[in-house]
Amino acid sequence: MNLNSNNKTILIAPLNWGLGHATRCIPIIKALQENNFIPIIASDGIALALLRKEFPYIQTLELPSYQIEYAKNGKNFKWKLLKNLPKMMEAIWEEKRLVKKWVKKYAIEGIISDNRLGVFSPKVPSVFITHQLNVMTGNTTWITSILHQKIIKKYTECWVPDVENAINLTGKLGHLKTNTLNLKYIGPLSRLHKKEVPQKYDLMVILSGPEPQRGILEEMLKREVLRFNGKVVFIKGIVEKEQKKEEIENITYYNFMNTRQLEQTFNESEIVLSRSGYTTIMDLAVLQKKAFFIPTPGQYEQEYLAKKLKNSNLVPFAEQDNFRIEALAEIKNYQGLPIVNTDFDWTDLLKVFDDK
Structure with a gap:
């Protein structure tokens, strides 16, 4: 337990792309509470709806939608995203404006962004969560990866929900040959726990x-x-x-x-x-x-x-x-997925929000 948090308010903002980003933030929100921080949740769409159901007593704020849609034909996936890029950039600029206002209005002393590119403040410690240090986009992977790593570099830390060693879950998505990023491998994030129960x-x-x-x-x-x-x-x-x-x-x-x-x-x-x-x-x-x-x-x-x-x-x-x-x-x-260790020290990880 972090007794030095002094009930600091932390903004945690998952991307609304399916439910995965929201659900993997659930153990982080619980860890913030257990370490005496006050979380404020910010997102949009079904991600925000799910987190409101999970944490009805936590304050929530609405961010603009990136308006992510998939193409009906998988071959058009990348071009559909490119077509929506102007709307996405507009949303990112708007969330930058909102976060700047919220940091002052709600006395926010730390930020955790799960792949929301505009949720950042130079005035408080800001953490970026991603398993995509390399962003797969076919023949444009090299440029999307460079751009993503450039965005990550401005954050105080980047938390990668995987292990650093050779036996891992993300492969080259979450591992770089060389890097200048402040990476922390925090282990797989799951809101779920294994139980021995009868099969239904x-x-x-x-x-x-x-x-x-x-x-x-x-x-x-x-x-x-x-x-x-x-x-x-x-x-x-x-x-x-x-x-x-x-x-x-x-x-x-x-x-x-x-x-x-x-x-x-x-x-x-x-x-x-x-x-x-x-x-x-x-x-x-x-x-x-x-x-x-x-x-x-x-x-x-x-x-x-x-x-x-x-x-x-x-x-x-x-x-x-x-x-x-x-x-x-x-x-x-097939063998099934490898056994992973999910025991890591949240108190140590959350020291990023301590006063410097």
Whole structure:
């Protein structure tokens, strides 16, 4: 416990790109509270909605949306993002303006930005969280990586949610051959914990990510799971005001689950079918669950991670258009994700916000 925090107010701001950035900030928010800091949460869209449900008693602020959308055709993914770049830059400039105002208005004494490029202040210690020191964008990876590293360099510290050694989860995404960044490898971040409970489901399907690709995968998997021989729990990844549950034959559908429910359901499930998003990978590593991945079409990072883990004989994957439910039989031929150590010293890590 950090007894030197003097109840300092820390702004924590995850990117709204699916739910992964928001969910991996949950253990950080809890660590801030346990170390006598006062967190203020800032985000937008479903990321903010989820964190409001998790922490209804914590003050929240709304940031402008980056308006991230996926293309219907994965081949157009990069060009869709480039088309939205002017709107994204406008949002970044606006969040810079807001953060400058909020630092003064709310007496903020520290900032934690999970991939929000405009959440930074030169007046207080500012931390950037990312597992993407290299940003995969196909033949433009070199320039997007240089630009991202230039942004990271202005922050007091950069926290990488992975381990530094050779056996790691991110590969070249989160590791540089040489660098001048102030990096700290903090280990995988997960809001979930492994528990020994009776098995309830043979398969857990969990979806996430921006539209329209989340919805496209949902419709395809709804058809495929009808041919699965066993009990299925299907979490759509749609954060709404009320939780909805529907049972159709051997399948139980939920629109979303809170952390406690999700942790229980993961532990009750034998295998998991999901995107190969990095937050999901961290959760599965912590829970020691075997899985099958369907990377988002055209999403270079997810495709890289899926291929890396398959080539390491850890987790199989299939492209979205080629997936059939019978492919889940491949899981037994793979080792599963490596056991990771999630015990790290938050008190020491949060010293970045101590008075210099």
